[in-house]
Amino acid sequence: MTLRDAQGNTVSTASRAALDASESALWRMMSFYGTPVDDLDAAVVADPAWLLPYLMKAGFLVSLTEPSLAGDAATLLEAAEPLAKHATLRERLHFDAVRRAARGDWQGASAAWGAILDAHPRDALALQWALLFDFYRGDAIALRQRVARVLPAWTADDALQPYVLGHHAFGLEESLRFDEAEAVGREALAASPRVPWAIHAVAHVMEMQGRHVEGAAWMAAWRPHWGVDNGFAGHLGWHEALFALESLDHARALAVFDGYLRAEANEITLQRVDAASLLWRLHLLGADVGDRWQRLLAGWPLDAAVAGHSAFNDIHALFALIGAGELDRAAAWVRTSLTMAARSGGEWNLGVSNDLAIPLMRGLLDFAHGRYDAAGEAIFPLPPIAARLGGSHAQRDVIDQTLLAIAARGGMKQAGRALLDERRQAKADTPLTDWWSRALAA
Numbered sequence: 001m002t003l004r005d006a007q008g009n010t011v012s013t014a015s016r017a018a019l020d021a022s023e024s025a026l027w028r029m030m031s032f033y034g035t036p037v038d039d040l041d042a043a044v045v046a047d048p049a050w051l052l053p054y055l056m057k058a059g060f061l062v063s064l065t066e067p068s069l070a071g072d073a074a075t076l077l078e079a080a081e082p083l084a085k086h087a088t089l090r091e092r093l094h095f096d097a098v099r100r101a102a103r104g105d106w107q108g109a110s111a112a113w114g115a116i117l118d119a120h121p122r123d124a125l126a127l128q129w130a131l132l133f134d135f136y137r138g139d140a141i142a143l144r145q146r147v148a149r150v151l152p153a154w155t156a157d158d159a160l161q162p163y164v165l166g167h168h169a170f171g172l173e174e175s176l177r178f179d180e181a182e183a184v185g186r187e188a189l190a191a192s193p194r195v196p197w198a199i200h201a202v203a204h205v206m207e208m209q210g211r212h213v214e215g216a217a218w219m220a221a222w223r224p225h226w227g228v229d230n231g232f233a234g235h236l237g238w239h240e241a242l243f244a245l246e247s248l249d250h251a252r253a254l255a256v257f258d259g260y261l262r263a264e265a266n267e268i269t270l271q272r273v274d275a276a277s278l279l280w281r282l283h284l285l286g287a288d289v290g291d292r293w294q295r296l297l298a299g300w301p302l303d304a305a306v307a308g309h310s311a312f313n314d315i316h317a318l319f320a321l322i323g324a325g326e327l328d329r330a331a332a333w334v335r336t337s338l339t340m341a342a343r344s345g346g347e348w349n350l351g352v353s354n355d356l357a358i359p360l361m362r363g364l365l366d367f368a369h370g371r372y373d374a375a376g377e378a379i380f381p382l383p384p385i386a387a388r389l390g391g392s393h394a395q396r397d398v399i400d401q402t403l404l405a406i407a408a409r410g411g412m413k414q415a416g417r418a419l420l421d422e423r424r425q426a427k428a429d430t431p432l433t434d435w436w437s438r439a440l441a442a
């Protein structure tokens with residue numbers, strides 16, 4: 001008997017138990033509540049001959065951008081290979097997309113999931129992963145268009161529709177369509193409060209518009225839905241800390257750090273990246289962060305095995321090494337990252353590494369050694385093309401703030417003042433903008 005999932009997509013299993021477990025895993029991936037791995041293992045047990053749960057688990061591991069999990073993902077994809085001939089065409093297309101992502105072809109993977117969505121606009125798994133790799137590639141246009149193209153296929157009676165709206169809100173925000181983004185994010189949360197991605201999208205709007213006081217209240221109000229047993233809590237805590245930083249409330253930012261981003265709470269690099277990003281911003285402001293850099297690095301294996309996979313991750317590791325004052329290790333890490341990017345064969349990351357990581361990392365080393373003109377010359381040209389580094393506008397703002405610090409310390413003052421004027425358009429009256437204004441005037 002052929003089964004269909006809750007969105008009407010045909011699946012190549014006759015096991016209701018396997019399908020239920022895979023649908024629970026999909027919901028966990030979209031909502032971040034719990035881990036999808038247990039559900040996917042249960043789906044494999046219920047129907048060992050069904051391709052999709054293997055792909056979902058492999059894709060989930062790949063989506064964490066964690067080189068140490070690449071071997072497990074490869075093993076799963078190998079085990080899945082003989083099952084493909086019994087799968088539906090849609091499932092086989094997923095297989096192709098996950099394999100592209102696994103070998104570092106992030107653009108090809110996004111496009112492959114996009115092609116699935118053209119034929120199956122209610123394939124929530126394809127949407128989830130296409131958007132994730134759009135995000136990793138900093139492709140704001142794709143983040144918005146991909147959801148817009150499937151939106152008519154989703155109606156309010158579908159349990160996953162609030163999650164689709166959450167994605168829509170974020171794509172609109174990254175496309176700088178803030179009013180629409182906030183309205184759609186709030187619409188998603190009115191349908192279900194358990195959509196952390198929608199809480200996140202509205203937080204991004206508030207961050208981009210300098211609404212830091214309102215943003216802090218927003219995070220506090222929604223904390224019961226994001227702060228407990230949710231895999232996204234670290235990143236949302238990072239957003240809460242950004243609002244505190246915009247108020248120059250360093251103590252509050254550090255308290256949030258200790259609640260959600262402390263070294264002991266970080267299991268994967270994506271979490272360490274947020275921790276490094278926050279500590280680096282505090283470092284630029286001259287704040288005392290205690291031994292948090294050292295504790296962060298103690299749990300962050302930085303060697304050739306993890307280098308060169310994601311320039312975004314490697315640059316944040318460099319922040320940590322410089323922040324901890326380990327400048328020799330920082331220089332060695334830059335060499336390792338760039339060497340491994342060339343060797344490990346991840347097509348997307350190699351391009352980003354060549355175009356962005358080389359000047360940015362070298363500029364950061366110059367900054368660390370007090371060579372502010374050289375740092376400015378390396379980094380000031382980057383913001384117009386920095387989206388390819390991946391992440392959000394808010395995450396890449398760490399580059400702008402580094403440039404303000406370079407200018408405040410004497411490097412390329414005029415460019416720094418122009419950057420500050422640009423910042424004032426969005427965040428005219430925040431204490432942090434005032435702080436940078438005084439720093440550049442000094």
Ligand SMILES: [Fe+2]
Nearest residue numbers: 200235392394
């Ligand atoms: Fe974010």
